[in-house]
Amino acid sequence: MAQPWQEAPSTADAAVFRPVRAGNAFEETVERLLQAIRLGVAVPGERLPAERELATRLGVSRVTLREAIRSLQQAGYVESRRGRYGGTFVNEVLPLPQPTSDRGGGADLADALTLRQVLEAGAAEAAAGRSLGQNDRRNLRARLAECVAADVGEYRRRDSRLHLAIAEATGSASLTAAVADVRMRTNELLDAIPLLEPNLAHSNEQHERIVTAILDGDAEAARREMAEHLSGTAALLRGFLS
Template sequence: MQQPQEVLDQAVLSSGRSRHAFEDCVERLATAIRLGVYAYGTTLPPERELAAAMGVSRATLREAMVGLRAAGMVVTTRGRGGGTVVSSAPPTPGESGTGALAGRRAELMDVLVFRRVVEPGACQVAASRPLTGAQRDLLAGSLHEMETAGSAAAHRQADSRLHLAIAALTESPRLVEAVMAVQAGLYDMLISIPVLPVDVEHSGAQHAAIVAAVLEGRAARAARAMERHCDDTAALLRGLLG
């Protein structure tokens, strides 16, 4: 029986791009780690499973892992009980400031426009489909992880993971790839500003409404709820990023 994490793994890791296998493999794994698909301290799937999910050879995957280890994102231990563990802790939102975004304003503002089209559509598709038990567990579990996150950094990653979980439910590789691109840009913006308790409470209620609508199969309601969430997040970011 498929497990909730396997639903997300299959959707995220198989959404490949038409570039060289090595660079693509590094990008997909690094993005999955940054966005909380594999959180700090968790163990990546076995090499054979990862390579199959990503559609690459085990040799290519090993080369990609060398790059991730060199970047300090993962550590690998050999032998019985060994494996590759995510070793890079997520950054604390607001700690780096907005300086890292210099020169990217036009690109990042366009991310917000693109998101307003893509994510409500993904919600509508997800809510229109019959969901398996594993898919429902993935969505409910992702919401719970976000609601119980123990730090601002963990909350930020859990937020991204929830949005990717919704995309995974569509079973559309193109939609998953689009939402991943949106969440990567959004992540860069959100970690540059401090977490505001009022916004966490407000967005938490919106996320709960989105998840409920998807699980209940209310497609139009799910899309509207995501539209409101996208609009409010965009207003916050445009205001704080200037």
């Protein structure tokens, strides 16, 4: 039987359960918890630190922590037990990690994420730097509204259409084609991980800020908001697939 969580955190504990960044608190909390499980800091059958302690160590609210734990519970990584000896425990049998690609495994994941960060943050900046016509503005607003209204089953397709609309707003056919290619690679990776509803809600908030910055012509804000948005997706992909 696994021993309860140590009172004094080890160096490995401290390295994994370090504070997350505020911009993508939910996504990075999921990533940290998955890292702890994958690296053996929290072994199967072992109880995670108490909620209050873990929220403090990660620098997140208890609401955010609960959302992350609930998502990992639904994905089959942890279970919650009630009673005097209750808490959140790592499941004895864990889901098998999905291969990131037949081409290059973790290297392919890192390559795809780096390329996406460069292309899509640059596309948002370029779109905001243009004098957009009414068609581009209507298209961006329509694609944003579709994302907000989408259910879980159709969200990824609507999300892809919005990101492509941002690329199209740059006026560069070559950049739009490049974004389409990297989006195909990203979707292959995203298909290997569960859709987490708190992440979808957070993504829609970020989409709103990105589109607003583009429509306002604020190139710096558009790049910053897109980079933050992509960072959250990258955190989930690294957590589930690395």
